[in-house]
Amino acid sequence: MLTTPENDSRSNLIAASTPLFAEKGFNGVGVREIAKAAGANLSMISYYFGGKEGLYAAVLNQQFDTLKPVLELKEIDGDPMGKFELYLRATVARYRMNPHLLRFYTGELTNPTPCFESIVKPAILGVVQTLLDTFSMGVEQRRFREALNPADAVLALAGMINFYFLLEPATGELVDQAPERDEELIRHIMEIFGKGILR
Amino acid sequence: MLTTPENDSRSNLIAASTPLFAEKGFNGVGVREIAKAAGANLSMISYYFGGKEGLYAAVLNQQFDTLKPVLELKEIDGDPMGKFELYLRATVARYRMNPHLLRFYTGELTNPTPCFESIVKPAILGVVQTLLDTFSMGVEQRRFREALNPADAVLALAGMINFYFLLEPATGELVDQAPERDEELIRHIMEIFGKGILR
DNA sequence: TCCCAGCGTTCAAACGTTTGTCCAGTATCA
DNA sequence: TGATACTGGACAAACGTTTGAACGCTGGGA
Numbered sequence: 391m392l393t394t395p396e397n398d399s400r401s402n403l404i405a406a407s408t409p410l411f412a413e414k415g416f417n418g419v420g421v422r423e424i425a426k427a428a429g430a431n432l433s434m435i436s437y438y439f440g441g442k443e444g445l446y447a448a449v450l451n452q453q454f455d456t457l458k459p460v461l462e463l464k465e466i467d468g469d470p471m472g473k474f475e476l477y478l479r480a481t482v483a484r485y486r487m488n489p490h491l492l493r494f495y496t497g498e499l500t501n502p503t504p505c506f507e508s509i510v511k512p513a514i515l516g517v518v519q520t521l522l523d524t525f526s527m528g529v530e531q532r533r534f535r536e537a538l539n540p541a542d543a544v545l546a547l548a549g550m551i552n553f554y555f556l557l558e559p560a561t562g563e564l565v566d567q568a569p570e571r572d573e574e575l576i577r578h579i580m581e582i583f584g585k586g587i588l589r
Numbered sequence: 590m591l592t593t594p595e596n597d598s599r600s601n602l603i604a605a606s607t608p609l610f611a612e613k614g615f616n617g618v619g620v621r622e623i624a625k626a627a628g629a630n631l632s633m634i635s636y637y638f639g640g641k642e643g644l645y646a647a648v649l650n651q652q653f654d655t656l657k658p659v660l661e662l663k664e665i666d667g668d669p670m671g672k673f674e675l676y677l678r679a680t681v682a683r684y685r686m687n688p689h690l691l692r693f694y695t696g697e698l699t700n701p702t703p704c705f706e707s708i709v710k711p712a713i714l715g716v717v718q719t720l721l722d723t724f725s726m727g728v729e730q731r732r733f734r735e736a737l738n739p740a741d742a743v744l745a746l747a748g749m750i751n752f753y754f755l756l757e758p759a760t761g762e763l764v765d766q767a768p769e770r771d772e773e774l775i776r777h778i779m780e781i782f783g784k785g786i787l788r
Numbered sequence: 789t790c791c792c793a794g795c796g797t798t799c800a801a802a803c804g805t806t807t808g809t810c811c812a813g814t815a816t817c818a
Numbered sequence: 819t820g821a822t823a824c825t826g827g828a829c830a831a832a833c834g835t836t837t838g839a840a841c842g843c844t845g846g847g848a
Binding site for chain 1: 713755780
């Protein structure tokens with residue numbers, strides 16, 4: 391197998407199957423549909439990936455690699471609240487840049503394939519652990535109220551931003567979810583997470 | 590078609606297919622598997638529901654009917670913050686009572702079937718609208734900070750609680766998500782939503 | 789009381805299609 | 819000549835749906 395960047399059929403298959411898998415789920419797409427979309431022959435899926443599952447795993451690996459930069463939040467310095475804002479900003483940017491990631495994310499959580507244990511779960515645990523570390527740093531520095539459960543707090547933060555995008559197909563016409571409002575959204579979530587909604 | 594509560598094959602099919610659809614998705618289950626689980630003949634699916642899609646629609650209708658009590662938050666009186674707490678409590682209780690609902694919820698959001706527009710989306714919009722009304726009541730009563738975007742705020746609240754359960758398959762061993770902790774979880778989310786995490 | 793038609797229900801079998809995988813063979817270039 | 823990339827066709831298995839016969843039951847006429 392060549393690993394040149396111009397290995398057409400191989401990379402075309404990954405690129406073409408990504409939106410299909412994201413929108414229809416693993417079982418919702420057929421190999422013929424994928425091959426046609428990629429302009430490749432049907433057999434190339436088995437040839438390069440050993441089968442449909444292998445192609446799906448390759449797609450998932452590519453998708454969840456984009457979560458790795460979050461882990462670097464540990465190394466950089468800055469106050470914990472600033473790190474949380476960096477996390478929010480990176481998450482929004484990631485979803486805007488790659489509109490399919492969230493679907494693989496939640497799709498694997500709800501209907502896990504064998505890839506869940508090997509690819510998805512480790513990626514999620516890494517992010518959650520990083521947020522947990524950031525939170526306990528804030529507690530050590532006596533910036534956060536120590537009465538709060540760290541896990542509840544960081545899952546709340548992650549939930550606010552992820553659920554916002556997850557609900558988009560249902561709330562799109564009720565709520566303005568244009569990218570232009572992203573900065574405002576981040577500011578509001580930071581306000582709620584920091585000070586709450588009460589006057 | 591009889592509508593007696595003891596219409597065995599019909600109700601057995603709904604009951605048996607609910608966990609299957611929830612865990613594997615619509616395309617992940619075959620009609621033979623469903624029929625075997627229900628102890629019914631293959632043909633009963635077409636006979637009672639007109640096909641696999643009809644059975645799925647019946648399951649989804651039953652599932653999302655459990656969201657309707659949320660709409661009654663409008664009628665009851667009480668301060669808005671208390672209503673939000675009722676919403677949290679009802680949501681947790683609903684997920685504990687019916688562990689499949691969340692999977693249909695997010696499954697339809699990520700990989701919508703024709704049922705999404707007719708069943709899922711209206712149900713979600715109803716809940717969000719109810720929360721929006723509750724929030725603006727709080728702003729009118731000058732209890733909430735009016736600088737916040739109502740949609741961002743209520744989606745944040747809904748995200749905190751829903752995402753917590755959604756992530757369970759991934760974070761189960763890192764975070765204690767036992768039902769015994771539910772009351773504590775609700776209290777923490779209410780604290781974060783009301784006052785934030787800052788000291 | 790008997791019979792049978794009619795009903796809702798259930799059944800095994802078969803339908804035609806689509807599924808994912810595999811294989812023999814070709815083309816191209818080192 | 820051997821290795822790599824690719825092709826079209828074939829394969830068995832699984833898919834959702836349909837069919838036609840049979841079941842148990844009920845109500846009405848003889």
